[in-house]
Amino acid sequence: MVYNRLDQLVLSQDANQRAGNQWTVTKYDAQGRVIVTGLWNAGSAINLATLQSSIYAAVQWDTRDYTNTTATNPTGYVISSYPQLSTVLKINYYDDYTFPAKPSTVTTPSGASTNTTGLLTATVTGVLNSSDMLWTAHYYDDFGRLTQSYAQHYLGGVSSPYNYDVVTNTYDFTDFVNELVSVTRLHYGKITTNTAAVLNATITNTYVYDHIGHKKQTLESINGGANILLSQNNYNEIGQLMVKQLHSTSNGSSFLQNTSYTYNERGWLLKINDPTVAPSSTQLFAEQLQYNNVTAVPNISPTPQYNGNIASQTWWAMTNPVTTAAKSYTYSYDNLNRLTGGISTDNFTETGINYDLNGNITKLNRYMGSSTTALDQLTYTYNGTNQVQSINDAAVDNSLYGYRPGTYSGYQYDPNGNMKVLPTPPNGSAVANINIQYNLLNLPWNITGGKTITYTYDADGEKLRRVSPNTGSTDYINGIQYDQGVGATVPAISFIQTEEGKAVPDGAGGYNYTYYLGDQLGNTRLTFDTKTGVAVMSQQDDYYPFGYEISRGTVTNPKNEYLYNKKELQEELQQYDYGARFYDPVIATWTTIDPSAERYFALSPYNYVADNPIKLIDPDGNDIINPQHMVLSNTMLIRKMHQFDLAVARISGRNIHSYKFIITGGDRYKKNGDIYSATNNNIIRKAARHSRHLQEEGAIAVDLSTIKGIDDDVLKAAAAETGFRFNPDGADYDDGHFHIDLDINHKSGKRSKYASEYLDDDDDIDKDHKPTDEELNKNVIAEQQILKEALSGNTSMTEALFGQIMDDWYRFMIRVKQQNQENQKILDELKRKLMTRIIIKTNVKL
Template sequence: MVPFPVADATGIYSGEKNYTEKILENSPLERVLQQKPIGNDWNGKAVVLGYDLNTAADHVKNYQVTVSWDPTEKLYKNELQYTPAEYAAGKLVKNTVTDEDGHKVVEFKDATGQTVLSRKVIDAVKNANTYYVYNDYKQLAYVIPPLASAAALNSSAVDNTCYQYKYDSKNRLVEKKLPGKGWEYMVYDRQNRLVASQDAVLGSTQNNFAAKGWMFSKYDEFGRVVYTGFFANTASRIDIQTTINTMSVNPGNNEKRNNTTPIIQNDESIYYTKNAFPTEGMTILSVNYYDAYPPLPSGITTPVSIMDKPVLKQPGQSTASVTTKSLLLASYIRNVEDNAWTKTFNYYDEKGRTIGSYAQNHLGGYTRTELDIDFAGVTIQSKAYHKRLASDPEKVITQTFTYDHQNRLLVHKHQVDTNPEEILVQNEYNELSQLKNKKLGGTTLSQPLQNINYTYNIRGWLTKINDPSHLNGKLFGYEMRYFNPLNPNIAPGRFTGNVTEIDWKNASEDVLKRYNYAYDGLGRLLDAVYSEPNATAPFNNNYNEHLTYDLNGNIKTLKRNAFPASGSTTSVQVDDLIYNYTGNRLTKVTENALNDTGYEGGNNTISYDLNGNMKDMLDKGIQSIQYNHLNLSNGYSMQQTNGLGQLLNSTMSYLYRADGTKLRKTYSSTPPRGSTTTRITDYLDGFQYSYTEGGGICLECKTESAYEQQAYRSASFVFPGTPIPEWKLDFVATAEGFYSFTENRYIYQYRDHLGNARVTFAKSSTGAPEIIDTNNYYPFGLNHISGPFSTSGFGSFYSYKYNGKELQETGMYDYGARMLMPDLGRWGAMDAMSEKYSAWSPYNYAVNNPVMVIDPDGNDVINTGAGMTATGADAQFAFKAYVATMSTSTESSGGNIFTGFGGTLGEDPKPGFWGRVSNWWDRLFGRNKGADILTLTRGAEVSRAVEVGEPIRIAEFFSAIEVTSVAVGAATLGAVLTPVMMKDPEYNWARDLPLTVPITTTADESEPEFEYFYRAMSYNEYSKAGGYLTQRLNDSGIEMGEGPYVTRRLEYAQKASFSFGYSDQYDIIVQYTVPSGTYEMFKKISLPARGTTMRQSEQLGLPIKKREDGDYNFSFYGRNTAIFNSTIIGLPQIISIKK
């Protein structure tokens, strides 16, 4: 504890500047002109914000849309004019953010506040311009990305490169087309809930259902999704919409529980009615049961207690007022490629917290979990009981966790069955709660296998993992430099957090290696220059890469160095690739290096399905790729020639659950001579099994070496004459690697800041650590091609490498939602989140900055926060970087451009952008186990952060609000509080408060000046529809407005000058958007709420707000803890608020 932190700053921080500065505009607006970071090295490196009007020199195109009503399709048709004029000077508001490296992002808004252009300056002559085009009703009609806006538009260019949207008379999005993808259609019920959707593949018969149809969702009266599936029907969107609009039976379109006459599908009972649309032609894929458990399958019972804690009873089983009402109790998910189900049952304690589960897998086995949690919900011990088949012996995994007084994890122990308990990790933290030291492995605290040190700079950015220059018995060292590279002439320093130099060394090679990284104005990686600093000739360029891009971020060219397959001791350029595109689709790769090493080349054409998924890759010998309705690749047919010119045939198929979880991979290979080898891998709740049958693995197959036979050696071989094949439990994942059942030992991994497995080691027979695998990567994940080879080990823990993802026999990495091609640096399928990053190609990987950005599951990127994973100390950096672009003024608080990190990452500032920022931050802080105590003060500096607990979902409550939301810790256990900074004038008081938001799970008042919030009840779907309130409205015949129509704001309202005098209380606002036609009815609704005083907006000094579309935002308020206990809200309960 520092007694006088300001007075002693010079001595404590060794002369560093330990504070930030804001230079404000000398006007009543007090807009921020400069934000100066901490650290002496950032002197003269402020973030500069500019406020102006457009000039003629800005050359902003004024795209126009002709809108007309289509009475047949009942939607507004938009027609884009291809030859736009330019906005006259002074017609647009122009806001500019210049980051610490001088890179600019400029946003132009029209008089209504809608963003029309986001301009990212690449260099002195080139910009990346993303235009947002609206129709006469202020609806977003087109998004024109940089590649399209820089060229002449026509219908083909619009279809290939632009985003297109159509709306119905209720302002609901009913049709959209993403670039390079077919049209998608949406259908809603009278409660404005999305009930059916169809993409281009489902609109054909070329899908896994072999029929044209729709994906559907059904809801109960509380708006909770009860079951989903596929509806086989050839009807058009408007036909289905008309059918739903005119339903006289069950007009509310709700389903109810039915335990007596269930729906029967493939011998599976679904305990719901089928009265909502659709009623026939259904293939049900998932089912949710709330409030009470369904009739249980044979052999499954609901436990009375778990780890000596009573299990919460169902309604009718107890006289207590607290029951399982509103909780999700069971979830059934069917497989996509067959008819088997996974059935999961959840168990809660009397505070509504999850303390156990039972998941019966599709093979008949199970994984049963038990949690021992303390008062704050922190896990003290967990147990997992697992069987693949019901007849298999049971495996038991026991984990125990020890924390300090701040709930920071100190010791994590792991035990398999009755084996000796392993100490996976011991953590030590510095005064800023940054991880300072981590000890891995061992059975005694004093004798770990490895002792890992972490070092940070004044900004909190990770700079070292051990010391690569002096390993001193350690197996791996890693150093990152940002603004201070040792080779600035190759790659100049960056002050925005981009890594410009990395040194590393592993003990098996004992060679200090270095990459220098150069970027363009968008933060895209241009050059990775390899060297070995201690060598006689350091700059050998052995593993260089050089890339160029088009305006959308599609890679245009890639040059790569490596050691050729011929065995030469001199590296050469093995790849000189030219990428050819139609829009964003890669159609051909031309290889000019004429070298068998590296990418194969072949100049073959690549084809795509209607959803933009790559259907083949003949350059790699992949003859065909099949996809299921989730756009997950589930079948490969491959044909290649080996080094002897002989033909090799192989196939690979995947089995998925309907929620996208991979369950099985089957790989078969037929060599020129010998029998076919079939290898099956099962993935079950972190346990991985293998089964191999047939002849020997083909040593010449390219698929066995990930198309880079020089990059890997095989971990094991299976030859003809192997004993009778059997299923084998290979390993289970742990927090620091794996436990290998085949080797009966723990496997540990050194990972870098991106999660890449660098060194894999285990305890040898002598008790010393031994390295069993090493990996050195090119930036986009391809393993270095040459010598000491890393191990491919398909189907084993060896194959988990780049970003911690599993390397496939195709040479691609499986991220979950998509497959990454590391040799090409791009995905083979469309980005499901492409609308969020409309300025980028939907096939780019990590916004072309793989040194700093990761994509954890193939769905969305996460900036690692200047070299840190998304937990602990990186939350501090990430939040500071976010706040650096924020203003404290009323006018600009919601309108500044979020440039992300170095102006290269973040959502495009399209309408509603600021209202969606909270989701991004919730995902960032909720990624890993435990999110930190984050104390925010006005000025938005994070002063400390401590990891506690596991993620919970809460961001949905804020995602639809048009506000600037800083959702810190809101997605984590023990933290259900979000300060909200409003941009609307009536909410100005929110920014005038000291936003001090402590979040803790300690039972004592260690800091009595703070309020303490304790989570008592986990998130549940009941809250998403407003519960009792929505039911009352539906019963009254009120049709709700555009969805999602329910939003909730948890506000810090201390000192708010409300007329009724609740000046020192916390209030909850429940906001609904209602159509103008039902506004008067809405005002008359009476809402009892079990002791909660509900007040209309006018009574609180916050008036009902009329929206631009004619609808109204209408709010109800309630005080303190009572609102959390209300059936209306269903939000996590607060046990107590201390002050």
């Protein structure tokens, strides 16, 4: 990577590019905004010193040129910085709507604001492996809200002024709530050789919110047809979704599907409907999860899990023929929370799962249905790398499922770590001896092996098109999917994605709505259609623990391919496309390196969701998250630590922001390996964001990490003021390390009667307390009065008091944000205004 004098990244080169002396280039304007990205073919290797010198010697930013629209430089910018571009990938325009060579169908809507300084007004994005460019234009109102956008698409693999969408947004602004209330999309497409835009679909979505800002209803109308109430959501007092109702043609007086949700006192999901009640046409799927409070499921006794891991999962789904028998999985984990087995009551089991120290799977056994013979008995070889070199399947099963028996040692990778050769396809695959070529974004674009599959992407990595000899071509247009089957002459809309499933053409000019019902991970478990006026199951899907699809029953055509994590299954490869990369559930690994690998340095970059696919997901191949957004906190302990922080500040005379205490020991790490900070209640924010959990037997060890110089006398005095027992082991520390006693005997592990003072309860430190705002911020009312007096000039305010009040108010805002995330921007703006007023009125210097 090479930077300019302004510390802006100008040149970058990966291992694949290095072989061809190619660089990725980024250009900036005088405001530091990215204006152009592209490629530079250097022709030969250039050393870093030479590149750095050339960049420093040239101008550091580029300027707009409103007259330059020539074919040799149609970017609308004068590119004077080093180096010149060989290929343009993307152009950004800001501030106005004067840009060159825009399509004839781009028109400024009536009422669009001309006060757009600082706003992104248009982008031109290249189609990889072609010379085509696609335009997007953005129009705003006077409040800077996006009111209309124009976006070209790539239907039929053609960049045409007649292939585009126009999306219009309407907002409501009442009581400080800025809500998007409707979106209308006009979808134009050049299906034949027409010379004018043809309107293929008009889609209008309308949204209704409750008094807090939760989205309560979503309605949709296609081509002026009936306004279908897709979903209606009901929430409890703390913002948890309690009931979701699907598909109403009667404005909400009746629905075809009703789904209820039950949570425990920690906010963990316990039930989706009730699997002890027989399925019906209005409740087609149900699921129950067990954590620490477990009861036996048929033939299996789950092991309690106290840290948020799921001990067992029981579900039923309406099937054809109808059966009311529930199915179950019980799960086991190692000491690093990695899944070691998932045992199914009907023997669709993955067990004997072992890992190396980086989290790479080394062994996996898979069974199928009533057969006692293993479907797969996989042993992986890595040869000192994170890249699988060979896999041996010792199973003798020769079915059309799973991995192929035998040893396959031809796995190969390109210099960027992309799996370019798969020595064997999965059983039943139409492709053999698979070779994969990747584009500059490390996305597969050409797959060969008996048959050839090609993918087309734009420079942002958006998948535009797929061509396969088995299925023909598929065009992906922001939720509208076209298919042109083998032998067909033109593409036709296959479906339009909705928030809850998809709308499928009914053959008579209208659309039939199909819905997906999911589990705790968002996996599609049951698909139902509505064309008869009753919810009818059309497809039911179950999965092995690592996502391999379990074959069950009959599927009504066309098959829904959006399955595990609601990602599209690539049938020929039996892999899921997550967006940033592909996942192979047969061998339970990614096929390319994690784009965010630097944040998960303790894990193999091919590792799937930290080896815990029952609790965690990776929505797009970039980040691991907990879809339940669990908050496992110890509120009383956090409050005690915050009081200790403030006491240290008062006694030492230091600014509370100049030092940082870090809780160590026990389970103290985020998923990226960082240790939680206790100062200024960061632990609250990080526990909510990363869903991790404090647990400790004995004392809390604390490191004073940022600075030295706060000695034991200060720490002891602060501990005494706060009510902590300091250094229970009797040791004195002068190196910024000390202990705070939890009144728990280290040897016996028994808690004393005093533990409840700063633990959530005296049984287990990981019990979650849900405090009210008043409990969490007991000083807010008094501080409100202080603020009012300070703002009115009736009292003075010290810097220390200001810091304390703002810290408490920030805690209050974090609490509100957790309950009402739609209003985060509004709360942040209120906080900014509050701080500005305080600084002006009280002359507090920060």
